[in-house]
Amino acid sequence: MxxxxxxxxxxxxxxxxxxxxxxxxxMQVAAKAARSGQSKFARDLRDLVDDLRKRTSASSRVAAVxxxxxxxxxxxxxxxxxxxxxxxGDLVLSDDLGARLRQVLLEQHQRDTLAHxxxxxxxxxxxxxxxxxxxxxxxxxxAGELGLPLFAIRLDTIITKFMGETAAKLxxxxxxxxxxxxxxxxxxxDALAGDRAAANDVGEIRRVLNSFLQFLEEDASESVIVAxxxxxxxxxxxxxxxxxxxxxFVLPDDASAQxxxxxxxxxxxxxxxxxxxxxxAARGLSHAEIATAAENAxxxxxxxxxxxxxxxxxxAALEERPRLTGQRDESV
Ligand SMILES: Nc1ncnc2c1ncn2[C@@H]1O[C@H](COP(=O)(O)OP(=O)(O)OP(=O)(O)O)[C@@H](O)[C@H]1O
Ligand SMILES: [Mg+2]
Numbered sequence: 001m002x003x004x005x006x007x008x009x010x011x012x013x014x015x016x017x018x019x020x021x022x023x024x025x026x027m028q029v030a031a032k033a034a035r036s037g038q039s040k041f042a043r044d045l046r047d048l049v050d051d052l053r054k055r056t057s058a059s060s061r062v063a064a065v066x067x068x069x070x071x072x073x074x075x076x077x078x079x080x081x082x083x084x085x086x087x088x089g090d091l092v093l094s095d096d097l098g099a100r101l102r103q104v105l106l107e108q109h110q111r112d113t114l115a116h117x118x119x120x121x122x123x124x125x126x127x128x129x130x131x132x133x134x135x136x137x138x139x140x141x142x143a144g145e146l147g148l149p150l151f152a153i154r155l156d157t158i159i160t161k162f163m164g165e166t167a168a169k170l171x172x173x174x175x176x177x178x179x180x181x182x183x184x185x186x187x188x189x190d191a192l193a194g195d196r197a198a199a200n201d202v203g204e205i206r207r208v209l210n211s212f213l214q215f216l217e218e219d220a221s222e223s224v225i226v227a228x229x230x231x232x233x234x235x236x237x238x239x240x241x242x243x244x245x246x247x248x249f250v251l252p253d254d255a256s257a258q259x260x261x262x263x264x265x266x267x268x269x270x271x272x273x274x275x276x277x278x279x280x281a282a283r284g285l286s287h288a289e290i291a292t293a294a295e296n297a298x299x300x301x302x303x304x305x306x307x308x309x310x311x312x313x314x315x316a317a318l319e320e321r322p323r324l325t326g327q328r329d330e331s332v
Contacts, residue, residue: 018044023049060150078169081153084140091258105145121243127228129249132288132322135228143183151184156191169213177221189227193234216242257282257290264294269308277311281318293317
């Protein structure tokens with residue numbers, strides 16, 4: 001039988017998600033059982049581990065064939081990869097945005113049919129809107145629904161870090177787009193706007209923007225490009241033209257605020273909540289702030305020994321959250 005130490009190591013490796021370690025310990029247990037004459041148990045355990053190992057390697061195969069997931073040279077410092085399992089239903093979107101996102105998904109799902117008729121699916125999206133309204137979440141949902149990896153590129157970091165070589169770094173990223181189909185999120189794309197650069201960097205930023213525009217135009221990959229910004233007024237008109245779909249995210253209306261709260265409090269009793277009071281308290285808050293407030297109210301209730309959320313707790317939590325005055329913070 002397993003020793004106490006082996007059991008503890010099993011639990012720990014399970015908690016760490018360290019499959020190889022978990023199986024290695026299970027095999028040690030099997031070996032020990034065999035040594036002490038429990039051959040049937042040892043064989044069963046060995047077969048079980050073999051079987052599970054095969055299954056895990058099959059399910060991780062997708063990740064293994066994505067070349068940029070391996071920190072290959074420079075690329076690893078330019079983008080981060082994740083495999084979101086976000087779904088459309090997780091997002092609270094206006095009817096218009098929801099319809100556009102579904103259309104993009106449909107075209108992507110049906111890209112072979114479209115190709116048959118010489119048509120290409122929408123694949124370049126520009127997401128505009130205040131913080132916490134679902135831009136990054138939309139990129140995650142695209143990746144999740146399409147079963148693609150999400151590659152996040154922080155343009156501002158790349159520009160600051162690689163001043164002078166930024167265009168060359170962008171070239172590497174656009175090469176990756178061709179090599180590995182995925183959703184490529186260029187966050188804070190307004191970093192390419194000259195207005196944000198220090199006077200001595202303006203020429204360089206202009207060059208970077210021009211390279212970016214050129215790469216966007218030339219890109220014939222199968223990847224989905226998502227660019228996001230809180231500062232659309234900084235964007236060059238030439239940039240807008242390169243996108244198939246421009247999605248304007250706004251603060252939630254009352255119905256959306258209610259939906260965000262309901263989603264976040266799905267496992268709690270909320271039948272007694274006064275929605276008119278809650279949605280008034282949520283006005284002016286982003287989806288993200290409303291979700292955080294709902295969670296804070298839930299924590300307060302749980303710690304007070306209740307699973308029923310009180311309107312007073314929710315309203316207080318909503319009123320605590322910072323509101324965006326106007327649309328955005330102009331100090332940036
Ligand atoms: N439309 C939405 N529907 C449901 N939840 C949302 C929505 N928007 C934001 N959230 C919640 O807020 C969190 C942060 O949102 P997200 O990162 O998508 O905002 P963002 O628009 O990318 O903001 P930023 O401009 O600051 O990057 C999400 O993880 C989610 O929990
Ligand atoms: Mg974001």
